[in-house]
Amino acid sequence: MASSFWNIAYQQAMRSGVFVAKVYSFLHVTTNYLAFPAYAFGPSMIPTLHPSGNVVLAERISKPSRGDVVVFQSPEDPNKLPTKRVVGLEGDSVSFVVGPGKNDESRTIVVPKGHVWVEGDYIQNSRDSRIFGPVPYGLIQGRVLWRVWPFQDFGPIGPPTTT
């Protein structure tokens, strides 16, 4: 009596375990090759993203082009995943103000091969390529497609809205 109870419990556990493993593998392959959700917060992408947080959908299929908002691993800290807009591709000349509060001194850089130049939509409060330089393609995790939550913000991510 007791042993068949444990037998059944064991079989149930194995079946659930196998089911969980299948679901996990499916989700893992999907989020690695197709699309993944991400939570973006902070002021650097106002007005495209809300500083108190947006859940967005990012896809891994397309190659980033100018104007795309991308999620990437920060060259400064591999544990951080900033979200910024691609402003320049390899070969582009980008000009930026070195210290916006201090003076108007600007610098022009040619984006090297294999890299992109990213900037936040809210330039005044954004750590981006103006600080950590061009980002190698290999660090880009995905292109942000859609704002999913909160529902007032539901909709596609488009080109930067001009003020």
Place this chain on the structure above:
Amino acid sequence: MGSSSSFWNVAYRQAMKSGVFVAKVYSFLHVTTTYLAFPAVAFGPSMIPTLHPSGNVVLAERISTRSRKLSRGDVIVLQSPEDPNKIPIKRVIGLEGDCESFVVDPEKNDESRTIVVPKGHVWVQGDHTQNSRDSRIFGPLPYGLIRGRVLWRLWPFQDFGPIDDHNLKK
């Protein structure tokens, strides 16, 4: 009539079963190679004498790189900052904060430069520095581009054995 449709039914079911089996094997291999270890083919002269220029199959693990426990002397598989489609293999010479001195252009002159490896980066060089595109050319490597740490040479069998750390680990 009835027997031909059941032939296609059976064929269809066999195909589905093989398809599901293939999907399971693929998912298992994928999760293993993403989180545990993966094989890689290494060729080219930049890692002589550690790796043979005509090619070695090596085993690289992902556990130290995902938990960021790399040390000086580790041989790593990385994604090139110059070309994301290239996957070079080089040795970690410096960690963040280290001062690296190197000769800028060995053929032209003896002019050398010293760089401090910035936070979140490592400095990599090939063991055969005379013929290696590495951090002396493309600069410090961001941690996020590291794909794995090479553990073992698998093939050819004369080379079978662990990768040594060149006495860089103190």
